[in-house]
Amino acid sequence: MKKVNNIEYIIPIKGLSIGKHYYNFTIGNSFFEEYEKSEIFGANLEIELTLDKQATFIDVKGGFKGTVITECDRCLGELELEIDFMASLLVRFGKIDPEEEIGGEEVLFLDPSESELDLRQFFYDYICLALPIQRVHKEEECDPEILEKLKSHAVVSEQKIEIKESPFDKLKTLMN
Numbered sequence: 109m110k111k112v113n114n115i116e117y118i119i120p121i122k123g124l125s126i127g128k129h130y131y132n133f134t135i136g137n138s139f140f141e142e143y144e145k146s147e148i149f150g151a152n153l154e155i156e157l158t159l160d161k162q163a164t165f166i167d168v169k170g171g172f173k174g175t176v177i178t179e180c181d182r183c184l185g186e187l188e189l190e191i192d193f194m195a196s197l198l199v200r201f202g203k204i205d206p207e208e209e210i211g212g213e214e215v216l217f218l219d220p221s222e223s224e225l226d227l228r229q230f231f232y233d234y235i236c237l238a239l240p241i242q243r244v245h246k247e248e249e250c251d252p253e254i255l256e257k258l259k260s261h262a263v264v265s266e267q268k269i270e271i272k273e274s275p276f277d278k279l280k281t282l283m284n
């Protein structure tokens with residue numbers, strides 16, 4: 109795995125005073141390099157983060173805005189998508205309590221002695237979630253050469269199926 113130094117996404121929380129703190133982050137292409145199986149190849153994102161520290165928890169809210177580069181489902185070419193969304197994370201100090209009602213919100217449990225809050229996974233998860241299920245170019249923007257190749261492949265596999273099916277067709281006629 110490629111080691112990328114994304115230390116800027118780790119916030120020191122030990123000496124942080126109670127109350128609200130504001131941060132700005134930029135996410136570029138290198139952020140995704142440490143996730144080998146990522147469906148995102150690049151990004152140009154701004155994150156405005158509010159971190160509300162209390163005695164037993166930290167409430168994190170982020171506004172994500174910008175573009176990500178992923179793959180077009182139809183022509184497999186690069187596809188740039190605009191994203192703009194809000195996400196929140198509740199960081200609780202203490203041990204994981206499975207009995208606790210979480211109520212749909214993302215909760216991260218941190219040991220009270222922990223001095224840093226690593227936001228990388230939170231950022232990554234929510235950026236991936238923000239991608240639409242169908243990722244395709246507008247019809248005319250797909251790579252025409254690739255589309256042509258895909259079409260001929262589709263024809264070939266259809267022919268194969270036909271050949272495979274023919275013995276059964278013969279059987280069927282025999283039985284009739």
Ligand SMILES: [Zn+2]
Nearest residue numbers: 180183245250
């Ligand atoms: Zn396309």
